[in-house]
Amino acid sequence: MTVSGVLARDLGTLVGAEFVRMPEIADLEDGTRWTGLRGTADAVVTPADAREVADVVRWCYDHDLPITVRGGGTGLSGGAVPEGGVVIAMERLAGIRALEPEWWRCEVEAGVTTATLHRRASEAGLRFPPDPGAAESSQIGGNLATNAGGPHAFGHGQTRAWVLGVEVVLAPGELVRIGGPLRKDVAGYDLTSLLVGSEGTLGVITAAWLRLVPPPGAEQIVMGVFPSAQAAQDGVAGALVSGAVPxxxxxLDGGALQDSAATLPVPGASAAFGELDDPGQAHLLIAHIEGDLVEATAARGDALAAAWQDAGATWTAAPESAASTAIGQWRANVSGAVAARRGGKLSEDVAVPTDRLAELLDGSEAIARRRGLEHAAWGHAGDGNIHCTFLLDPSSPAQRDAVHHAAQELFELAHRLGGTVSGEHGIGRLKTGQLAKQWDPGAVAAHEAIKRALDPKGLFAPGRKTA
Ligand SMILES: Cc1cc2nc3c(=O)[nH]c(=O)nc-3n(C[C@H](O)[C@H](O)[C@H](O)COP(=O)(O)OP(=O)(O)OC[C@H]3O[C@@H](n4cnc5c(N)ncnc54)[C@H](O)[C@@H]3O)c2cc1C
Structure with a gap:
């Protein structure tokens, strides 16, 4: 019998023959497909529940086969791109086991999409604040595995801040529960936090207990246009000292605005970009302010707008709260609008101390210029976490090569500015080798020792999240 025949037979016994298949192209790529990254796999398995996940992991461990966990496949670092072995796709673990509004918490399986959880929490009068951009496709398991961020991570923290406990399959196939519906637990090492952000390299997350909160009573958006990266950085500082607490x-920088400004659903905004001496240098800041009372929240918006005028904004606006959903959707579409310009892009997620933001923005644009690439940048300014983006025609090997080298230069820039190569997408396959440049050798050794302790055969996502 061929290898694939044995796989199909044995894995079919564990999960049912119809839930084992040969990989299709979509199983071998993720959100990095524009870079040409495509993996290989011997089989794709879609288990029905945590017990079946444990059985599959045990079988792979017994047979020395690499395991790649696949959530929604929206990741932007190549973490879900397999390198041989078995792909465990989590889409059938899509149950909400408990939603307890009276206790502000829920227990969800890993394959529930982010948007589904947002909707279900909202129907229960509550909110799950983490808001990574591909919410309709990304899964809670993927969000935990990457410790996903998003715009509201600035005020509410990344996904990790909302995780009370996890159910996970560890090597060699043991289903364990760490934490649970507990708001506090310092009894052992913080293994829950270790698994959050582990990118499928330490085990398979099958479910999670999550915190929920009531939504704010009022929201105010404030926008400001600044004539340079330095002025925008001053605007970030102005927002922090304004008392508005966004x-x-x-x-969004001028490159991102080039593709998206025309559709911004705020009167006067487009004209404000054009009125600058150098529209390509326009930078738009958007602050979301949340509060309990409409008038008090609006007053905080006024304070922020005044601070931005003092910081050099050439235009400010505070749209009606009714516009906030449309503005949020517009912001979520920026990535696609920029990609459409050349057909492809590589968006990185470097993060720097916020007082080095202007150096990052100007430096990233200079890298693109030197390499003959078009550039755009947008992201989470309050966290110093920017999606520096190099555009490419995916059919051009020369441009793919130039983009790869531009990304390496960008990582060096982030290191020089005291930052990190990844604020939210993870190391995956695209940033292999970068951790050792950013951490002390002793810290890297501890990182590797943890991997060896939890995955002694090195079968979970081999080669990923490595130093
Ligand atoms: C348009 C767009 C906007 C985005 N915006 C943001 C943003 O604002 N903030 C942000 O942080 N990210 C963002 N992302 C990146 C991506 O959506 C997030 O990283 C998301 O958390 C990935 O979830 P996923 O289910 O698609 O994971 P996948 O891509 O399937 O996997 C990502 C990693 O997690 C691992 N993994 C997945 N599920 C599990 C599991 N159950 N157990 C163990 N490991 C697992 C995989 O092996 C892989 O290493 C964006 C992506 C796109 C395409």
């Missing part, structure tokens, strides 16, 4: 503080 929950999200986002930025």
């Amino acid at each position: 929950a999200a503080l986002e930025l």
